[in-house]
Amino acid sequence: xxxxxxxxxxxxxxxxxxxxxxxxxxxxxxxxxxxxxxxxxxxxxxxxxxxxxxxxxxxxxxxxxxxxxxxxxxxxxxxxxxxxxxxxxxxxxxxxxxxxxxxxxxxxxxxxxxxxxxxxxxxxxxxxxxxxxxxxxxxxxxxxxxxxxxxxxxxxxxxxxxxxxxxxxxxxxxxxxxxxxxxxxxxxxxxxxxxxxxxxxxxxxxx
Amino acid sequence: xxxxxxxxxxxxxxxxxxxxxxxxxxxxxxxxxxxxxxxxxxxxxxxxxxxxxxxxxxxxxxxxxxxxxxxxxxxxxxxxxxxxxxxxxxxxxxxxxxxxxxxxxxxxxxxxxxxxxxxxxxxxxxxxxxxxxxxxxxxxxxxxxxxxxxxxxxxxxxxxxxxxxxxxxxxxxxxxxxxxxxxxxxxxxxxxxxxxxxxxxxxxxxxx
Ligand code: SF4
Numbered sequence: 001x002x003x004x005x006x007x008x009x010x011x012x013x014x015x016x017x018x019x020x021x022x023x024x025x026x027x028x029x030x031x032x033x034x035x036x037x038x039x040x041x042x043x044x045x046x047x048x049x050x051x052x053x054x055x056x057x058x059x060x061x062x063x064x065x066x067x068x069x070x071x072x073x074x075x076x077x078x079x080x081x082x083x084x085x086x087x088x089x090x091x092x093x094x095x096x097x098x099x100x101x102x103x104x105x106x107x108x109x110x111x112x113x114x115x116x117x118x119x120x121x122x123x124x125x126x127x128x129x130x131x132x133x134x135x136x137x138x139x140x141x142x143x144x145x146x147x148x149x150x151x152x153x154x155x156x157x158x159x160x161x162x163x164x165x166x167x168x169x170x171x172x173x174x175x176x177x178x179x180x181x182x183x184x185x186x187x188x189x190x191x192x193x194x195x196x197x198x199x200x201x202x203x204x205x206x207x
Numbered sequence: 208x209x210x211x212x213x214x215x216x217x218x219x220x221x222x223x224x225x226x227x228x229x230x231x232x233x234x235x236x237x238x239x240x241x242x243x244x245x246x247x248x249x250x251x252x253x254x255x256x257x258x259x260x261x262x263x264x265x266x267x268x269x270x271x272x273x274x275x276x277x278x279x280x281x282x283x284x285x286x287x288x289x290x291x292x293x294x295x296x297x298x299x300x301x302x303x304x305x306x307x308x309x310x311x312x313x314x315x316x317x318x319x320x321x322x323x324x325x326x327x328x329x330x331x332x333x334x335x336x337x338x339x340x341x342x343x344x345x346x347x348x349x350x351x352x353x354x355x356x357x358x359x360x361x362x363x364x365x366x367x368x369x370x371x372x373x374x375x376x377x378x379x380x381x382x383x384x385x386x387x388x389x390x391x392x393x394x395x396x397x398x399x400x401x402x403x404x405x406x407x408x409x410x411x412x413x414x415x
Contacts, residue, residue: 138299138334139299144333147333147334152333153333154331154332154333155331155332155333156332156333156334159395159399160337160341160398160399160401160402161391161395161396161398161399161402162395163298163333164298164301164336164341164342164391164398164402165389165390165391165395166298167298167299167301167302167336168301168302168305168342168386168390168391168392169389169390170302171302
């Protein structure tokens with residue numbers, strides 16, 4: 001939709017944050033802006049809350065590790081503006097010599113919760129300020145590392161027998177508990193009318 | 208059917224000799240018991256992936272497993288005779304599969320449907336059990352990715368054939384397998400051997 005011309009948000013970011021913008025490019029019609037790790041959260045908030053930008057929907061948080069081992073890992077934020085109907089991709093580079101950590105954006109988008117957990121699980125990138133940073137695809141206590149890292153062997157680090165043993169000796173209830181799946185705590189976050197409706201029906205608040 | 212030959216023999220009467228060794232009566236009884244078991248297998252479907260679609264086709268009207276007395280899919284392990292595992296089983300799912308198997312009462316059998324359930328299939332990775340025989344004992348393996356309904360029916364018929372060869376006098380058949388002190392059901396070396404890649408995948412490297 002944008003053709004090959006860069007999304008004007010890239011220029012706006014450049015003007016507003018200057019030194020925090022490491023680079024901007026266009027790839028396959030998508031504008032990619034690389035930003036400094038320390039200011040990523042601030043920049044994402046600005047993109048979300050500034051009326052002219054209005055990137056109110058976080059499509060995905062993911063990460064990339066390149067085969068070139070010298071290159072840093074990248075955390076990728078794919079944004080979409082529902083009112084303006086434009087995409088913007090933000091990247092944060094994490095050099096491997098430093099601790100892999102970046103600020104969580106769960107306070108901006110609740111939907112980032114599980115996305116960031118997945119990135120943590122697969123790449124070992126810590127999200128500072130995440131309310132519940134646990135593994136999500138692999139089970140809690142999975143001891144072999146972070147599977148999508150390039151130094152992770154395809155078949156895992158342990159022997160097949162050890163993998164089977166670890167799998168068989170864990171208790172499913174510990175990690176797939178009713179509490180984990182319960183929606184009761186989301187009740188307080190519902191809108192007023194939805195809550196009242198549930199209460200009349202004898203829902204969590206009423207029961 | 209819980210027959211303990213030793214216990215009966217302690218009675219020391221004619222009945223003891225009657226069923227502690229194969230004879231005309233016990234082989235007729237075997238025939239009857241096996242005929243009824245083989246023709247009223249109640250499956251417990253354990254369908255973690257795509258092979259399940261083929262089983263659904265097998266269960267539906269065109270292939271119609273009710274011809275084999277199997278149309279009642281259990282969905283509860285406590286009222287099932289044969290666990291049908293159709294699909295790849297990740298390590299995360301392994302304890303659930305084992306628990307469902309443990310919840311099934313004897314007599315019970317297991318059919319492993321498809322390449323993944325039987326050997327890990329294309330998923331020779333960190334996440335996947337390389338054949339459910341590392342977790343539970345399997346009676347019939349059905350190859351294919353996925354097997355056609357004819358293949359699944361053939362597997363069911365093989366299982367029926369196996370059941371018809373069983374004897375109520377065999378005390379080893381209905382023994383529950385208990386975990387050893389490591390929490391496993393097979394020796395580690397046996398699991399490693401079962402999980403070895405075969406076919407093309409031996410040419411893959413062990414590293415990343
Ligand atoms: S054998 Fe093929 S069809 Fe069956 S679960 Fe594996 S990938 Fe899917």
